[in-house]
Amino acid sequence: MRLVILDKPNDVAEWAAKYVMKKIKDFNAGPEKYFTLGLPTGGTPLGMYKKLAEYCKNGKISFKYVKKYNMDDYVGLPPDHVQSYHYYMFHNFFKHIDIDPKNVHILDGNATDLEKECDDYEEKIKEAGGIRLFIGGIGPDGHIAFNEPGSSLVSRTRVKTLAHETLEANCRFFDNDITKVPTQALTVGVQTVLDADDVLILITGSSKALALHHCIEEGVNHMWTASAFQQHKHTIMICDEDATQELKVKTVKYFKNLNKIHEKLIEEYESKRISSSMLEFCEK
Numbered sequence: 695m696r697l698v699i700l701d702k703p704n705d706v707a708e709w710a711a712k713y714v715m716k717k718i719k720d721f722n723a724g725p726e727k728y729f730t731l732g733l734p735t736g737g738t739p740l741g742m743y744k745k746l747a748e749y750c751k752n753g754k755i756s757f758k759y760v761k762k763y764n765m766d767d768y769v770g771l772p773p774d775h776v777q778s779y780h781y782y783m784f785h786n787f788f789k790h791i792d793i794d795p796k797n798v799h800i801l802d803g804n805a806t807d808l809e810k811e812c813d814d815y816e817e818k819i820k821e822a823g824g825i826r827l828f829i830g831g832i833g834p835d836g837h838i839a840f841n842e843p844g845s846s847l848v849s850r851t852r853v854k855t856l857a858h859e860t861l862e863a864n865c866r867f868f869d870n871d872i873t874k875v876p877t878q879a880l881t882v883g884v885q886t887v888l889d890a891d892d893v894l895i896l897i898t899g900s901s902k903a904l905a906l907h908h909c910i911e912e913g914v915n916h917m918w919t920a921s922a923f924q925q926h927k928h929t930i931m932i933c934d935e936d937a938t939q940e941l942k943v944k945t946v947k948y949f950k951n952l953n954k955i956h957e958k959l960i961e962e963y964e965s966k967r968i969s970s971s972m973l974e975f976c977e978k
């Protein structure tokens with residue numbers, strides 16, 4: 695697992711957006727070959743979505759051949775409710791990029807048969823050949839998507855009852871009234887995310903510091919579900935300084951020393967191509 699430590703949330707947003715852009719470009723997506731991207735909601739990824747929309751507007755990237763799969767949504771909120779993740783994704787990202795609506799997949803928390811909805815979602819991911827890159831955020835209790843503490847680390851998409859901490863953390867979006875927060879959600883499982891080729895987890899702010907400590911410095915534990923990614927081959931956790939407050943100085947130093955290597959992970963495809971063709975030209 696890699697840990698990329700940057701100064702501010704804005705740096706995290708920019709790094710993450712460049713990483714996503716590079717992954718999609720390097721993949722060379724086209725009508726016969728779609729890139730499959732898993733996406734989160736929450737306050738943390740907003741900056742990344744803004745940057746990606748900007749890159750798309752400037753013609754640096756296209757999402758035409760990208761299939762998108764969202765992590766989760768509440769049960770019982772109409773899709774046009776301002777706090778539904780359908781609404782969030784459309785207003786914060788999809789309406790700003792060149793997507794084809796047929797490539798957008800979001801769990802329907804209003805489906806008549808919720809279990810079937812979850813099973814079908816897993817099937818859809820399988821049919822698309824799995825997820826290339828799953829992006830996630832974490833809750834203050836270390837949950838990924840809505841995989842609350844105690845969730846099975848081999849879980850699949852299912853209905854989940856939310857923990858009190860999650861209701862508390864998310865009531866800021868519901869007039870600070872905990873009774874307005876839906877108590878159930880549909881969520882991809884930990885294993886659904888673990889199956890992705892690459893995983894990028896965004897963590898910012900001191901409220902996530904304890905969770906980051908558990909996910910990085912303690913063992914794999916179903917009480918901190920994002921700790922499961924210690925056992926994934928290609929997971930990058932990316933955080934700001936504030937989120938490192940509970941980490942050991944030694945850990946922070948080690949990963950910060952790798953920042954030059956981490957920079958290579960977002961080196962632009964174009965500049966790499968130009969510099970290698972320049973090299974060929976100079977060698978002649």
Ligand SMILES: N[C@@H]1[C@@H](O)[C@H](O)[C@@H](COP(=O)(O)O)O[C@@H]1O
Nearest residue numbers: 734736737738831832833839840
């Ligand atoms: N289900 C979502 C998670 O997917 C998200 O990662 C988390 C953190 O949100 P925020 O980024 O607003 O802290 O909130 C919710 O619980």
